[in-house]
Amino acid sequence: MNNLSPPQAAHLTDIPDTVKVFVPAAARAAPSSTLGATAWIRKNMFSSVPSALLTILGIWIVYTVLNGFIGWAWTNAVWEASSRRDCLDKVGNAGACWPGVVVWIPNLIYGLYPKDEVWRINLAFALLIVWLIPLWLPKVNSKVAIGLSMVLLFPLFASYMFMGGEKGAIWTALIAVGLTGFLWTVLTAVTETLWGVPVLRLVARKFGATTAEAESRIGQVVLLALFGVALFIVFELDFVEVRTRVWGGLFLTMVISGFGIAVSLPAGIVLALGRRSKMPVISLLCTTFIELFRSVPLITILFMFNTMLPLFLPAGVEVNQLLRAIVAVCLFASAYMAEIVRGGLQAIPRGQYEAASAMGLGFWQSTALIIMPQALKIMIPNIVGNFIGLFKDTTLVSIIGLLDLLSMARAVGQDTRWIGLFIEPFFFITVIYFVFCFAMSQYSMNLEKRLNTGHKR
Amino acid sequence: MSAVEKAVRREPVIELIGLNKWFGAFHVLKDVNLRVYEGERIVVCGPSGSGKSTMIRCINQLEVNQEGTVIVGGRRFSKDEKANSDIRRDIGMVFQSFNLFPHLTILENCTFALTWVKQMPKDEAEALAMEFLKRVRIPEQARKYPMQLSGGQQQRVAIARALCMRPKIMLFDEPTASLDPEMINEVLATMIELAESGMTMVVVTHEMGFARKVADRVIFMDQGEIVEEAPPELFFARPQYDRTQLFLSQIL
Ligand SMILES: Nc1ncnc2c1ncn2[C@@H]1O[C@H](COP(=O)(O)OP(=O)(O)OP(=O)(O)O)[C@@H](O)[C@H]1O
Ligand SMILES: [Mg+2]
Numbered sequence: 065m066n067n068l069s070p071p072q073a074a075h076l077t078d079i080p081d082t083v084k085v086f087v088p089a090a091a092r093a094a095p096s097s098t099l100g101a102t103a104w105i106r107k108n109m110f111s112s113v114p115s116a117l118l119t120i121l122g123i124w125i126v127y128t129v130l131n132g133f134i135g136w137a138w139t140n141a142v143w144e145a146s147s148r149r150d151c152l153d154k155v156g157n158a159g160a161c162w163p164g165v166v167v168w169i170p171n172l173i174y175g176l177y178p179k180d181e182v183w184r185i186n187l188a189f190a191l192l193i194v195w196l197i198p199l200w201l202p203k204v205n206s207k208v209a210i211g212l213s214m215v216l217l218f219p220l221f222a223s224y225m226f227m228g229g230e231k232g233a234i235w236t237a238l239i240a241v242g243l244t245g246f247l248w249t250v251l252t253a254v255t256e257t258l259w260g261v262p263v264l265r266l267v268a269r270k271f272g273a274t275t276a277e278a279e280s281r282i283g284q285v286v287l288l289a290l291f292g293v294a295l296f297i298v299f300e301l302d303f304v305e306v307r308t309r310v311w312g313g314l315f316l317t318m319v320i321s322g323f324g325i326a327v328s329l330p331a332g333i334v335l336a337l338g339r340r341s342k343m344p345v346i347s348l349l350c351t352t353f354i355e356l357f358r359s360v361p362l363i364t365i366l367f368m369f370n371t372m373l374p375l376f377l378p379a380g381v382e383v384n385q386l387l388r389a390i391v392a393v394c395l396f397a398s399a400y401m402a403e404i405v406r407g408g409l410q411a412i413p414r415g416q417y418e419a420a421s422a423m424g425l426g427f428w429q430s431t432a433l434i435i436m437p438q439a440l441k442i443m444i445p446n447i448v449g450n451f452i453g454l455f456k457d458t459t460l461v462s463i464i465g466l467l468d469l470l471s472m473a474r475a476v477g478q479d480t481r482w483i484g485l486f487i488e489p490f491f492f493i494t495v496i497y498f499v500f501c502f503a504m505s506q507y508s509m510n511l512e513k514r515l516n517t518g519h520k521r
Numbered sequence: 522m523s524a525v526e527k528a529v530r531r532e533p534v535i536e537l538i539g540l541n542k543w544f545g546a547f548h549v550l551k552d553v554n555l556r557v558y559e560g561e562r563i564v565v566c567g568p569s570g571s572g573k574s575t576m577i578r579c580i581n582q583l584e585v586n587q588e589g590t591v592i593v594g595g596r597r598f599s600k601d602e603k604a605n606s607d608i609r610r611d612i613g614m615v616f617q618s619f620n621l622f623p624h625l626t627i628l629e630n631c632t633f634a635l636t637w638v639k640q641m642p643k644d645e646a647e648a649l650a651m652e653f654l655k656r657v658r659i660p661e662q663a664r665k666y667p668m669q670l671s672g673g674q675q676q677r678v679a680i681a682r683a684l685c686m687r688p689k690i691m692l693f694d695e696p697t698a699s700l701d702p703e704m705i706n707e708v709l710a711t712m713i714e715l716a717e718s719g720m721t722m723v724v725v726t727h728e729m730g731f732a733r734k735v736a737d738r739v740i741f742m743d744q745g746e747i748v749e750e751a752p753p754e755l756f757f758a759r760p761q762y763d764r765t766q767l768f769l770s771q772i773l
Contacts, residue, residue: 278530418583419620421685423634424610433637438624
């Protein structure tokens, strides 16, 4: 290589036959002072005198608070007593009085729901969980259909389990539809896991269907048969009526927020699309609705629905108080959700619509298949944030006299035996709220991570 | 065969007649008339803001013109969105910003319209998409997501995606404008191959090398008007208007 002429003089013709080979240098380990726990502590907690002081102050505060709290909640706490008086006699105010909470736990969870009927609630929630499990099973392909069937059909069937009572012909049919959805979900989850085919198609093939048309025809017959089975089961069911005014506690909180969550997302999507619509009347209607409900506090809406709605309805039409609260919560949550969805839609570049429409997709197809999936993905943190807010906001229904978790906690301190016992039940429900909200927030982060394919490198 | 001979022998596949468009009060396109014949390659150039994008987007009605008529493949765009969607299936479009769908894999990007618009069975659509991905030389990236690809690769995927629909016409709006020099060539090579296969193409670009090599006609636009229209040899050697000369002197 030494005999190469200087670069200036090099012509294309005298490029040498041998070319230098570039060999990248091997990576070296990072200096040891930047690795390990000690280094981390030194860097993040004691890097300077003020930082060291802050660290020590922080540790001291955490220690004092925890120490005081553990003393109250554990070391000095009373676990066995028959009344608050007992507790006070034993430890005074130095320790918590847990027996009051323990005795009240069934009520904190189910409100005044009759003890003998509580299994119905448990069963319904167990079914809900079974309905949800396929959404996590990797081999199940019909996740969208299962998810939709759950949101749409579970309420039909659960509301009968919760309410019980007389069921007319239509009501019976609706409950059976709900149950059919459940049966279909379970069977599909099983067949897709074992054979990779949804149950309807599997049965259709067993009967010799070869074309897609024949498959769907036999599939419909199978679905009808399932409905028949469901109808038979529903006929056999005979639940005592439980009036909604005795529903309460965590159960009621979950019913209200469950409805709110299930309704607000689709309604929010519809409202947001309506607001962006090019048709002025629709856009104006949606905008008015959204702005109206967003500018009024939830509590006002609850009061309005509770006291004023009956005035507008024709005499004799009675709308259940719980239903009124649920409607109010749903409308309120939908308005907020609409704005979140609109924000998400705005973040999607126009080029995405253009590319879709240039390929011949219509508005609805591109919205449902291209825009929404991307928008919803960006919106997950906000949507779940809204759900968490909604879950906590349901405490406001206690003001119109519904016995949600917060009302039940307050009721403990009014029980003659546990008079004045407030802190302990409040602490207990704080833990419940925390568990639910934290779970939702963790789930949202998990979801974000799993779906995070497109937007980041 | 010159462009003129073609004009005599064939029906135009794209016809813009008396096109006028305004953005608010701003007159973007002024009486634009254009005919493109089957198999013709048109290159459109002109200064920024001259209305090149707007014109090419009028061809598939991503922009709606207020006056004038757009006829593609003998069918005229109208108010009927459904009919318009049908016409658009015959027109592939490639954008400056690629506009791949980031939540779908490369393969899904390509099969998407096949399954949802043409209702093609999944395996058939995938086979077809793979064929076109091979043609743009990135079959090995099929399972990746768009963001994992380089700009040049993304643009080639965008071309393959458009080709999957088997369009009769391809529109390109500055397909290489947002690419690094190294990648411009790989995209241009793909486009040249496409041109050689006889596809009717309308390309907005400032790559004059490309224009020289494949264009049948070069169109120069300024201030919403078609100023000059000529075969490339003539266009570059003897532009008729001072405005064209000035523009060429700036970019060549
Ligand atoms: N959606 C719009 N609303 C209002 N004005 C617009 C819109 N799109 C384009 N314009 C304006 O119309 C004119 C022509 O735009 P167009 O994008 O067609 O130009 P172009 O020739 O493609 O320019 P470039 O080379 O920068 O892409 C520009 O002045 C631009 O500002
Ligand atoms: Mg442009």
